[in-house]
Amino acid sequence: MRTPIIAGNWKMHNTIAAALELVKGIHYGLPWPGEVEVIVAPPTTAISKVADFLQDSYIQVAGQDLFWEESGAYTGEISGTLLQDAGASAVIIGHSERRQYFHETDATVNKKIKAALALQLMPIVCVGETLAEREAGQVTEVVRTQILEGLAGLTTAEVTDLVIAYEPIWAIGTGKTATPQQAEDVHVIIRHIIAEQFGNDAADAVRILYGGSVKPANSKELLSLPNVDGALVGGASLKAADFIEIIKSVS
Numbered sequence: 001m002r003t004p005i006i007a008g009n010w011k012m013h014n015t016i017a018a019a020l021e022l023v024k025g026i027h028y029g030l031p032w033p034g035e036v037e038v039i040v041a042p043p044t045t046a047i048s049k050v051a052d053f054l055q056d057s058y059i060q061v062a063g064q065d066l067f068w069e070e071s072g073a074y075t076g077e078i079s080g081t082l083l084q085d086a087g088a089s090a091v092i093i094g095h096s097e098r099r100q101y102f103h104e105t106d107a108t109v110n111k112k113i114k115a116a117l118a119l120q121l122m123p124i125v126c127v128g129e130t131l132a133e134r135e136a137g138q139v140t141e142v143v144r145t146q147i148l149e150g151l152a153g154l155t156t157a158e159v160t161d162l163v164i165a166y167e168p169i170w171a172i173g174t175g176k177t178a179t180p181q182q183a184e185d186v187h188v189i190i191r192h193i194i195a196e197q198f199g200n201d202a203a204d205a206v207r208i209l210y211g212g213s214v215k216p217a218n219s220k221e222l223l224s225l226p227n228v229d230g231a232l233v234g235g236a237s238l239k240a241a242d243f244i245e246i247i248k249s250v251s
């Protein structure tokens with residue numbers, strides 16, 4: 001039984017005041033979510049205040065990235081230890097925006113995953129293809145490489161502890177959502193890759209989220225798919241009412 005996850009990636013949005021207002025809107029607007037884990041990933045500057053407010057809430061807090069070293073002379077970077085100190089219990093790793101704008105590779109994603117797991121900070125590992133790769137019929141190959149290289153050297157137990165987010169890049173922030181069939185197909189492919197490499201137990205246990213223009217109008221259909229274990233929501237997670245609707249659509 002995989003407990004679903006609805007995670008909101010706020011990206012580079014929200015001052016501390018706006019972050020608190022948003023998280024209060026979710027917390028008071030939905031006193032109990034049911035059998036679903038709810039996570040918000042505020043910008044780093046707001047994590048501490050948001051986590052303080054959420055201390056007695058079901059809502060967990062995630063970072064949007066981390067650096068693999070624990071401390072040291074790495075100007076501008078945030079370690080897992082610092083994220084935890086601020087109140088985070090999870091961290092998004094390898095988001096396509098980080099791969100695209102900040103030159104992250106599967107090798108750095110791998111180091112980040114290992115650093116997060118060592119601290120018991122739950123990694124939410126993003127994978128997904130560009131439109132050109134989809135049109136060239138390369139979805140399986142692209143996702144396979146991202147997973148095999150990103151998760152290289154992990155044990156079965158470690159793979160069970162992490163979360164994968166399938167985010168087709170062409171569906172992020174574009175209003176274009178993968179069709180339920182497209183999403184389910186790739187989630188099945190991802191589970192097969194995990195099974196081949198880490199065994200059936202890991203494949204059965206690992207949670208695979210869908211991300212890319214998830215909104216209240218399409219969340220119910222996407223979240224009812226057998227291999228979709230939740231959603232990583234961008235734009236629609238910035239409005240409490242929409243995010244609550246998406247949480248409620250987990251059946």
Ligand code: 13P
Pocket residue numbers: 009095167171172173174175211212213214232233234235236
């Ligand atoms: P949108 O929901 O805005 O398409 O963003 C998805 C995403 O990138 C979540 O990490």
